[in-house]
Amino acid sequence: MKVSVLKETAPGERRVALVPESIGKLTAAGLNVLVESGAGDGAWMTDDSYAEAGASVVSRSEAMAADVLLMVGKPDEATVSAMRGGQVVIGLFAPLADPAIAERLARADVTAISLDMIPRTLPRAQPMDALSSQANIAGYKAAIIAAAEFGRFFPLLITAAGTARPAKVLVLGTGVAGLQAIGTARRLGAVVSAYDVRPETKTEAESVGATFIELTSVGSASGEGGYARALTEEERQAQQDELAGHIARHDVVITTAQVPGRRPPLLVTEDALKAMAAGSVLIDMGASELGGNVAGSQPGDTVVTENGVTIVGASGLPSSMPAASSAMYARNISTLLLYLVKDGELAFDPQDELQTGVIVTRDGAVVHPALAPRDPGAAANPAARADSGDPPAPADRAAADNSAADTADQDAADNSSAGSGEGSASAIPGAAS
Ligand code: NAD
Numbered sequence: 473m474k475v476s477v478l479k480e481t482a483p484g485e486r487r488v489a490l491v492p493e494s495i496g497k498l499t500a501a502g503l504n505v506l507v508e509s510g511a512g513d514g515a516w517m518t519d520d521s522y523a524e525a526g527a528s529v530v531s532r533s534e535a536m537a538a539d540v541l542l543m544v545g546k547p548d549e550a551t552v553s554a555m556r557g558g559q560v561v562i563g564l565f566a567p568l569a570d571p572a573i574a575e576r577l578a579r580a581d582v583t584a585i586s587l588d589m590i591p592r593t594l595p596r597a598q599p600m601d602a603l604s605s606q607a608n609i610a611g612y613k614a615a616i617i618a619a620a621e622f623g624r625f626f627p628l629l630i631t632a633a634g635t636a637r638p639a640k641v642l643v644l645g646t647g648v649a650g651l652q653a654i655g656t657a658r659r660l661g662a663v664v665s666a667y668d669v670r671p672e673t674k675t676e677a678e679s680v681g682a683t684f685i686e687l688t689s690v691g692s693a694s695g696e697g698g699y700a701r702a703l704t705e706e707e708r709q710a711q712q713d714e715l716a717g718h719i720a721r722h723d724v725v726i727t728t729a730q731v732p733g734r735r736p737p738l739l740v741t742e743d744a745l746k747a748m749a750a751g752s753v754l755i756d757m758g759a760s761e762l763g764g765n766v767a768g769s770q771p772g773d774t775v776v777t778e779n780g781v782t783i784v785g786a787s788g789l790p791s792s793m794p795a796a797s798s799a800m801y802a803r804n805i806s807t808l809l810l811y812l813v814k815d816g817e818l819a820f821d822p823q824d825e826l827q828t829g830v831i832v833t834r835d836g837a838v839v840h841p842a843l844a845p846r847d848p849g850a851a852a853n854p855a856a857r858a859d860s861g862d863p864p865a866p867a868d869r870a871a872a873d874n875s876a877a878d879t880a881d882q883d884a885a886d887n888s889s890a891g892s893g894e895g896s897a898s899a900i901p902g903a904a905s
């Protein structure tokens with residue numbers, strides 16, 4: 473079976489799906505590994521290093537002809553058009569945020585496996601958890617950028633020229649990225665506080681060196697599956713108001729708050745920004761085109777407010793550390809690939825919740841329970857629905873509109889054996905050569 477690594481096409485993407493160190497395990501399992509020439513350039517991994525590791529370095533068209541295509545991000549339109557029916561493609565497709573990509577891959581009749589859909593709480597899924605590996609890198613880099621942007625020291629410094637007090641850093645959102653940001657800022661010598669709307673994160677934040685802030689105006693917003701639920705309008709307002717006082721007392725604020733399948737919650741309002749001292753720095757890891765955790769943040773850009781507060785819209789942080797992020801991602805994707813391979817071929821077991829959790833499209837349809845259309849007529853003909861111009865109507869979006877079921881999409885991902893169909897293990901069409 474031929475497995476190929478494609479060169480990423482998204483602007484600014486420097487990661488690569490496999491690194492030379494990851495090739496040996498795959499070839500030992502009987503896989504024929506192809507790497508598109510130049511695929512590793514952005515991460516300083518040369519064609520020669522892949523060839524020395526046992527891969528064949530090939531052209532784009534040869535790579536596109538393999539049975540399994542490995543990627544980091546989403547395929548662009550040209551890449552999807554160049555796919556052939558029956559191929560398997562594995563990457564981070566974020567179909568909950570962008571259901572249209574799932575529709576496109578279904579129309580291309582490929583089996584699309586999205587690593588970000590992995591049921592993260594399954595112990596066997598942990599080495600495949602690319603969301604965590606990339607969030608770890610992002611949290612680390614956010615703290616490093618904060619230290620670089622801040623016009624003072626992070627650590628306490630006592631010198632003949634005077635004493636510098638340590639920076640006061642506040643981390644909002646203490647999931648994987650937030651905990652790494654706390655640990656990194658602490659290692660740089662800052663005094664770190666943290667807040668999360670899930671109170672159970674208190675002990676984790678404290679264990680990496682933060683003082684946990686508990687708000688009196690907002691209770692727990694723990695959703696299911698370890699994620700936060702979206703707040704009601706009243707809770708949101710109360711949270712923003714109470715947080716503003718804490719934010720004003722800090723030099724640096726790093727925000728990482730996310731709610732699955734939703735736009736990031738706004739935690740730092742314009743009024744809160746106005747109350748910050750000149751020279752303060754915010755790193756908004758939630759920055760997106762839809763808005764982020766910080767009012768006025770621009771994804772991929774740095775803005776300075778009239779009162780001298782720097783806001784870094786920190787999107788794409790894993791790609792800014794391409795060697796580390798590619799190495800970790802390669803471990804994630806190759807572990808998943810080897811998990812799916814039986815006797816040199818990919819085999820699909822519909823009883824395995826890990827597999828049904830990651831398979832988004834198959835046999836020309838969107839099959840993931842969190843995305844599959846609720847209307848059985850539409851399910852039978854996804855292409856017709858997409859061509860009609862109707863917005864995709866995944867079950868999880870409808871559920872997400874119901875505030876009682878805010879984490880429905882991740883719940884569905886975590887419980888995805890439901891609705892996966894019956895039967896015993898079957899080969900994924902076209903996966904074997
Ligand atoms: P995430 O990226 O979805 O969110 C980041 C943080 O933002 C979360 O801690 C969330 O509670 C917080 N948040 C959301 N809305 C907020 C608000 N309004 N105010 C303040 N904070 C807010 O989270 P993640 O890093 O992907 O982790 C989510 C959970 O998954 C965590 O509990 C983590 O421990 C868990 N997890 C478990 C495993 C495992 O079991 N193996 C693996 C990875 C992650």
